Amino acid sequence: MVYNGLLTTFPREIRLFIAVFVIILSIGFFTGLLFVKQTDSTTPAGVEENYLGNEDDEDAAVMKFKKGDREMLTIVHTHILSMAFIFFLLGGLVWISDFPKKWKLFLTIEPFLSVILTFGGIYLMWKGISWFKYIVIFSGTLMTVTYAFSAGLVFWQCFQPKKH
Known part of the structure; x- marks a missing residue:
């Protein structure tokens, strides 16, 4: 089955539909990053403080406060499920874009690994393995870069001249 470049063969209306979907998906994704910035979770110390609290810091x-069991399970559960759907849908669109197969493999598999490392890392850090805060920052950054590139690729290809 030939799927490389299939996106550029779709009718203009379907490509517009996909482009609008990618825009809305990206608004949701990057709004989540604004929340991360708002909670000062963009540094290893900030991540640790956000989940483990800072009640010992008199200058804060x-x-x-440290997140409770239910709150942590809710955070991990909802993020892993929702991110899996986000990256599955975006990955399907990446696979039908016109791009080298090895890059598509990276762009579609890496985010799933980053989701597990980011949110699993948050949970393990919360459980006491504090060095996971570095894994969380690295994997979260890589996941964001991969998302932005994939979304940009799909969006850009939606406006390429139709191939027959």
């Missing part, structure tokens, strides 16, 4: 501008 904002008091944060």
